[in-house]
Each structure stands twice: as C-alpha cells, then as structure tokens.
Amino acid sequence: MMQFSSVLLAGAGVFLVRLPVTWWLWRSVLHAGVSVCYFYGQYLGSFLIGFISELAVSSTMVSPQARLFLVTGFCGGFTTFSSYMYEGASLVRDGQLLYTGVYLAGSVIGGFAALYSGTLAAKPWT
Numbered sequence: 438m439m440q441f442s443s444v445l446l447a448g449a450g451v452f453l454v455r456l457p458v459t460w461w462l463w464r465s466v467l468h469a470g471v472s473v474c475y476f477y478g479q480y481l482g483s484f485l486i487g488f489i490s491e492l493a494v495s496s497t498m499v500s501p502q503a504r505l506f507l508v509t510g511f512c513g514g515f516t517t518f519s520s521y522m523y524e525g526a527s528l529v530r531d532g533q534l535l536y537t538g539v540y541l542a543g544s545v546i547g548g549f550a551a552l553y554s555g556t557l558a559a560k561p562w563t
C-alpha cells in the first residue's frame with residue numbers, strides 16, 4: 438500500500454504542475470506550439486528516467502522506494518504517453534501529416550537518445 442501511495446502522490450503532484458508549466462513555456466519562453474513544449478518534455482522526462490534508473494541500479498544513491506516514487510510516479514506522470522498520443526492525433530486531425538510524422542518519430546528517437554544520455558551522465562556516480 439505504501440508503494441501505491443508513493444506513486445500516486447508523485448503522479449498527482451506532477452499532474453498538477455505539468456499543464457501550467459507547459460502553458461507558461463508555450464506563452465513566455467518558447468513561443469511555440471503546445472506540441473513543441475510536450476516534445477521537449479518527453480526529452481527531459483526520458484533523460485531523468487535514464488539518470489535516476491542508472492543511479493538506482495548501479496549505486497546505493499537511489500533506494501528502490503525512491504526509484505519507484507521518482508521514476509514511476511514523477512517521471513511517469515511527467516512524460517505521459519497519452520499526452521504524446523493526444524498531440525499526435527491532434528496534428529492528424531488538423532491535417533498536419535508531415536509534422537505528425539516528424540513529431541512522433543522525433544519524440545521516439547530523441548527520447549531514446551535522452552534516456553541513454555541520462556544513463557551515461559549518471560555513470561560518474563556509480
């Protein structure tokens with residue numbers, strides 16, 4: 438039950454923060470479409486998942502409980518696949534097929550690269 442509560446709290450916390458932060462980035466910093474903000478969010482979340490997971494697996498810096506809270510709860514809520522799919526579907530609906538392909542492929546390739554980079558960045562601490 439404690440594990441469930443940990444994931445729930447982390448997911449709820451990031452849920453309450455993600456949309457306002459995305460809108461703020463969209464309006465104040467990037468001056469880009471919402472899907473571009475989600476695009477960067479996928480990279481950041483993927484990097485954090487790689488970094489935290491590597492520290493948890495290869496060192497004692499991150500406990501299994503902290504990994505569950507941070508990776509499954511926080512990062513899982515931050516990089517929601519459903520948001521990714523929703524944005525892709527919105528682009529298709531708007532007739533932006535080329536941008537849809539770039540967005541979906543770029544998120545997968547860039548997300549994997551960010552995850553791997555996070556793993557490499559954590560190596561000095563393991």
